Amino acid sequence: MIQTALSGLTRTAYLVMGFQVKVKGKVASLPEAPIFVAAPHSSFFDAIICALTGMPSIVTRAENLSTPVFGTILSSLQPVAVSRQDPDSRKNTVAEITRRALSRGQWPQILIFPEGTCTNRSCLITFKQGAFVPRVPVQPVLLRYPNKLDTVTWTWQGYSFKELCIMTLCQIFTRLEVEFLPVHVPTEEEKNDPILFANRVRQTMANALNVPITDHTFEDCRLMISAGQLTLPMEAGLVEFTKISKKLNLKWNHVREQLDTFAAIASASKGGRIGIEEFAEYLKLPISDVLRELFLLFDRNGDGTIDFREYVIGLSILCNPANTEETIRMAFKLFDMDEDGTITEDEFASIIQSALGLPELDVSVLFKEIDADETGKLSYEEFKNFALKHPEYATLFTTYLDLQRHQLGLEEEDRTNALPELLLVTASSRGMTIQRSANPWRETSIF
Known part of the structure; x- marks a missing residue:
């Protein structure tokens, strides 16, 4: 009852803000797919998926729960909050996702944005493994904003929350397309390899979106921020962290320390x-x-x-x-x-x-x-x-x-x-x- 009311209120709020939402495909039931994976994640407006999927639990960063209006909606969904600064939080989050996904109906479906951060929708970055560790079927969900003027993208060093809200409200309408792809049931090989599972789902979604994939992650964003603080060009911090960390068994803190030494050597005149x-x-x-x-x-x-x-x-x-x-x-x-x-x-x-x-x-x-x-x-x-x-x-x-x-x-x-x-x-x-x-x-x- 509460979920139905929240879903209706959320849809009404988006209608008032001028959103024209077009839905394609069929939403999977809980037995069919305990987990939704949505991408590309580019805006707080992506929360509309909650209303379209029956108000499932959502995995979100802890900071989002304090966002005006949207944070209140998220808090009502029994969210799994992730702290990006606490290394144990990630492990605990995966354990909680697994527990809920395998609860056989005791918990609602789970909505996850596997990229782990907002992007500009030009590509799909590396998917985090949390949605794929439980080894259960997942339903890919695509988001598109086919507007001439982009007033929704909420990326780092972009427009602020307040600025995006004002610009969006100034539009006569804002188009949003949500497409539910067929459920991806993992093979035995994918069940034993969450990375393979995640990569295949990402490739399926990228093909449907007609966009490329890249191995960059949120950790690369953190290194970019650090590079900028060290007076290096921000792009100097782009190392495809996930790929090299797995190949070379490197930790983020270790790479961050190496960035300090690199900055001491590099010449800014040569582009870092x-x-x-x-x-x-x-x-x-x-x-x-x-x-x-x-x-x-x-x-x-x-x-x-x-x-x-x-x-x-x-x-x-x-x-x-x-x-x-x-x-x-x-x-x-x-x-x-x-x-x-x-x-x-x-x-x-x-x-x-x-x-x-x-x-x-x-x-x-x-x-x-x-x-x-x-x-x-x-x-x-x-x-x-x-x-x-x-x-x-x-x-x-x-x-x-x-x-x-x-x-x-x-x-x-x-x-x-x-x-x-x-x-x-x-x-x-x-x-x-x-x-x-x-x-x-x-x-x-x-x-």
């Missing part, structure tokens, strides 16, 4: 990208053939610059795996030529000069940065702390380790497993020649 000059300046090393090789390992598309996505992938694949305690300790021992437990500037210089092929290189500035206590000698802790803070040097360390292992005749399987054989080294006791292989990461397609 790192050029060879900035790369050399950050490492406090001159531009040389070896440094160019290291730069090319990061510059995956070969455009002469490193963007933030390339920087994150480079650190994760090339540097961080090689920057282990064992590698650092072994490098320290090999730098420490007289085995007195410290590295002098002369010892440090001889290795760096050999690794870079620059016998006249002045490394005093770099040495002083590592020498935190200014004793003129590097302790293991100083060396380790610097290596962990600057993983970009890992390939220089592993190059020197490869040189020494070659001289000692160690077996191939003892080489650092984290890096592919990028540098083929032949050496004598006083010098070395580096034969560089092609960059195997340049052609990879997994990212």
Whole structure:
């Protein structure tokens, strides 16, 4: 009774605001589809779907419950509120969605906007897995606003809630089309893989909408905001977070920390990208053939610059795996030529000069940065702390380790497993020649 009354009031409110709503397709019953998935999500006006589907429970961000008028309607629907800042909230939300979806009629149907944020409807971004974890049939719901003047899109850095309401009310009418697609019953393969389930539903909806799909998510929006706060172009934060986080097992907080370092290196004049000059300046090393090789390992598309996505992938694949305690300790021992437990500037210089092929290189500035206590000698802790803070040097360390292992005749399987054989080294006791292989990461397609 209450749901029927709320549905009628909601329809009336939209009619008063001038909305002309056209509905296509048939709404699935609770036994047919416990969950509705609606996209593209672009506005608070999308709440009309609630009235069209019998006022189901809705999954929404907690902030939406305080929105005037619309928040009151949402609060009456026994919503599942999501806090984007609380990491446990997401896990609890999925558990609650699953509990309700499997309740066999004890709860109403659930309406979910799987994109998790508002977009401009030009594409479908990555669907969150919450609607697909319960492994129950879902009904895709499409939204279209076929108006000449867009007064409804509520995206970040766009018009405010108040401005959109005023502009929409100033229109004689606002068209809205809602289409209910056939219920998608998951296969056994999809039941065992929520990501596959979500991707196939998204592709079905994208085909019906005739729009492309993209792997960007709300986490990319958060990185864009952070990039802007760091005086980088906001687009610098776009890394397709979901894709690289799954491939490289990265957490958002870790990527956010890497953005700080990237911002310290990148030049705003190059569109938030790192050029060879900035790369050399950050490492406090001159531009040389070896440094160019290291730069090319990061510059995956070969455009002469490193963007933030390339920087994150480079650190994760090339540097961080090689920057282990064992590698650092072994490098320290090999730098420490007289085995007195410290590295002098002369010892440090001889290795760096050999690794870079620059016998006249002045490394005093770099040495002083590592020498935190200014004793003129590097302790293991100083060396380790610097290596962990600057993983970009890992390939220089592993190059020197490869040189020494070659001289000692160690077996191939003892080489650092984290890096592919990028540098083929032949050496004598006083010098070395580096034969560089092609960059195997340049052609990879997994990212």
